[in-house]
Amino acid sequence: MAKQKLRVVQIAGFLGSGKTTLLLQLSRRLSEERGLKIAMVVNEIGEIPVDGKVMEESGMKVKDIGGGCICCEVATTFAKSLSDLARTFAPDLVLVEPTGVAIPRQVKAAAEMSGRTATVEAGPVIVLFDSTRPEELLDPELMGRLVTAQLSDADIVAVSKADAVDKAQLEFAQAAAREVIPTAEFIAVSATTGQGIEQLLDRIAPVTQQGGE
Ligand SMILES: Nc1nc2c(ncn2[C@@H]2O[C@H](COP(=O)(O)OP(=O)(O)O)[C@@H](O)[C@H]2O)c(=O)[nH]1
Numbered sequence: 132m133a134k135q136k137l138r139v140v141q142i143a144g145f146l147g148s149g150k151t152t153l154l155l156q157l158s159r160r161l162s163e164e165r166g167l168k169i170a171m172v173v174n175e176i177g178e179i180p181v182d183g184k185v186m187e188e189s190g191m192k193v194k195d196i197g198g199g200c201i202c203c204e205v206a207t208t209f210a211k212s213l214s215d216l217a218r219t220f221a222p223d224l225v226l227v228e229p230t231g232v233a234i235p236r237q238v239k240a241a242a243e244m245s246g247r248t249a250t251v252e253a254g255p256v257i258v259l260f261d262s263t264r265p266e267e268l269l270d271p272e273l274m275g276r277l278v279t280a281q282l283s284d285a286d287i288v289a290v291s292k293a294d295a296v297d298k299a300q301l302e303f304a305q306a307a308a309r310e311v312i313p314t315a316e317f318i319a320v321s322a323t324t325g326q327g328i329e330q331l332l333d334r335i336a337p338v339t340q341q342g343g344e
């Protein structure tokens with residue numbers, strides 16, 4: 132049997148950076164506006180839960196993985212979830228929300244373990260960086276090392292909560308993250324105003340599916 136191709140897009144970033152809020156918006160819009168079949172893998176319930184039932188009523192599929200981080204303790208469970216999704220749901224796109232302490236490159240490696248049954252096509256790694264607290268996030272005495280490691284794996288840095296800061300603060304946050312990863316693409320986003328969301332959608336939707344019908 133031919134292997135199912137699975138496009139996996141990660142939405143990573145520290146705790147509270149806005150991952151779930153963004154994931155919910157992106158999945159809804161990808162499904163409603165672009166007609167894509169969306170699956171989500173969320174690792175651990177956070178402040179804002181993903182209501183699997185509600186999402187499934189809208190034709191999406193949610194896998195909730197607990198009991199550890201999908202990049203280490205439960206990496207095989209994660210890989211198995213991806214191959215199950217490929218086989219039983221065949222989504223156009225899988226959006227993954229790792230825990231706030233996960234290292235994106237390890238999540239990517241774990242996703243690739245599902246490669247025996249599904250061909251994983253790694254989409255962009257999106258790392259959220261909370262514009263309301265850049266100094267705290269990069270403080271080496273606090274979570275600076277972890278956040279730096281997360282940012283270093285980003286293809287796209289989504290500087291989040293752009294609505295909650297002024298222009299100077301947003302630029303400061305962006306410059307601070309850019310020092311860590313100058314090669315990434317930077318997009319200021321706000322789940323509240325919708326800023327940057329369209330641009331993100333264009334970057335994560337599988338190219339072959341766009342403009343179809
Ligand atoms: N002002 C503002 N707050 C946001 C935005 N996105 C998320 N938040 C808030 O940030 C907090 C953490 O969001 P959540 O999505 O749970 O972050 P996660 O831990 O990264 O999944 C919640 O209180 C959200 O309401 C945004 O675009 N603007």
Ligand SMILES: [Mg+2]
Pocket residue numbers: 150151152176177178179228
């Ligand atoms: Mg969350």
